[in-house]
Amino acid sequence: MLAYVCFYGFKLFQIDVKSAFSNGYIDEEVYVSHPPGFEDHRHPDHVYKLQKALYDLKQVPRQWYERLSNFLTSQGYERGKVDNTLFIRKLNNDIILVQMYVDDIIFGSTNESLCQDFMSLVQDEFEMSMMDELNFFLGLQVKQTKKGTFLCQSKYSKELLKKFEMDKCKEATTPISTSCYLDLDEKGVSINQTKYRGLIGSLLYLTASRLDIMFSVCMCFRF
Numbered sequence: 001m002l003a004y005v006c007f008y009g010f011k012l013f014q015i016d017v018k019s020a021f022s023n024g025y026i027d028e029e030v031y032v033s034h035p036p037g038f039e040d041h042r043h044p045d046h047v048y049k050l051q052k053a054l055y056d057l058k059q060v061p062r063q064w065y066e067r068l069s070n071f072l073t074s075q076g077y078e079r080g081k082v083d084n085t086l087f088i089r090k091l092n093n094d095i096i097l098v099q100m101y102v103d104d105i106i107f108g109s110t111n112e113s114l115c116q117d118f119m120s121l122v123q124d125e126f127e128m129s130m131m132d133e134l135n136f137f138l139g140l141q142v143k144q145t146k147k148g149t150f151l152c153q154s155k156y157s158k159e160l161l162k163k164f165e166m167d168k169c170k171e172a173t174t175p176i177s178t179s180c181y182l183d184l185d186e187k188g189v190s191i192n193q194t195k196y197r198g199l200i201g202s203l204l205y206l207t208a209s210r211l212d213i214m215f216s217v218c219m220c221f222r223f
Helices: 002-008 058-076 114-127 156-164 191-208 211-221
Strands: 012-016 086-093 094-101 104-109 138-145 150-154
Touching: 002 094, 002 150, 012 114, 012 138, 058 094, 094 114, 104 114, 138 156, 156 191, 191 211
Parallel strands: none
Antiparallel strands: 012 104, 086 094, 094 104, 138 150
């Protein structure tokens, strides 16, 4: 998506779908017990039959995606062959790209009037927030200027340091020596494997903008 934007030189915008999962339809028959505040004391053994999707159901993300996907394809958008959450529409010499992630939608076009048309289109179908220029998405801070699109993950990095209690550690300019050798330490203290995997996974995502830590992260990833 960002590669397209940089190649064509247009801006990205972002909107948020309010109560996104409530827009999906469910194909199966699903029943729930009385929610707090809606108990029917005359029929305490009865259950409610759902007519629409409800949060915490495992089918909900899939049903919401199908609802939005069917809506966009009916309006002339083509689903990406590699990334099924990317939708493309070509109009004469212009192109508009739409990327969805749960309840966030980012989009951009070589013709900004197409962005306004898209915004009006989805607002008529779903309840949306106001259209705003993309500046933060999935841990990526995005700065769009006339000179290009700049990315950083400083906010994400600070949250990682705080989450894994390393915000007060001593800094180092070099993450790891290139001649470093790692092996099993049989006399060492056992660590929390879940926490370690979470840390490495978080650092792998950070390499999207910090290529300088790629070697050290991949070295630790092997273990």
